[in-house]
Amino acid sequence: MELATKRRQANARAELRALVNGSYAGDADALIETVAADLLDGVTERIRSKSRTGEATVLTGSAARRALALRLATWLIGDPVPSGAIRETHLPMSKWSPEEVIEHTGMSKSTVYRCDHVQFYSVVPPGKKNGRVYPAWQFVADVPSHLPRLLEILRSNSRMQVNTFFMSEQDSLNELSPAEVLAGMPFEARRMVAPEQTHMLSLSMKTRLDKVIALARMEVADLD
Structure with missing residues (x-):
């Protein structure tokens, strides 16, 4: 079950990057709903973890924003571009x-x-x-x-x-x-x-x- 969840999340991350790059041909609204649900689940899990360790369970506005930003980054950021890499300037023939x-x-x-x-x-x-x-x-x-x-x-x-x-x-x-x-x-x-x-x-x-x-x-x- 955990493996299937990770696979779905990996596919959704790839689809979101494609959406940002303008190459996604699927249902954009459905994809955004999936991402929003994951973002909410991630922040909710963080609150639960803090609760289990006895820490404060209330996230301030800035803390919530940081948590969401961190979660969103895991969706959007792909493989790092090597230092000195050149942007593609020619169309591929492949x-x-x-x-x-x-x-x-x-x-x-x-x-x-x-x-x-x-x-x-x-x-x-x-x-x-x-x-x-x-x-x-x-x-x-x-x-x-x-x-x-x-x-x-x-x-x-x-x-x-x-x-x-x-x-x-x-x-x-x-x-x-x-x-x-x-x-x-x-x-x-x-x-x-x-x-x-x-x-x-x-x-x-x-x-x-x-x-x-x-x-x-x-x-x-x-x-x-």
């Missing part, structure tokens, strides 16, 4: 299995399959006729917050067509792909970034999103 999506985002297995082609998309693994892998670029930076809007526009396209759209360089985007413009960073395989491409990637999120939306609508119109 593809994740469903298990890797769960590991990186904290989603449940059912959420991953339910949200496929709604909040993110999958492609068939190379050399296979079926199965699912997920291009990792779509889970980077602000992409998870804006990708669902684009997938709604592209909903009539096949998985292959969706991936081709996002990965193909476009003249109107200064030879960048929609994926790069949406994320505001080049793919890791791109050796050089021209000045005009740097300018495109440095535009505001809204401007970049509008450009990709316009292309997505043209893509759908061309297929009609």
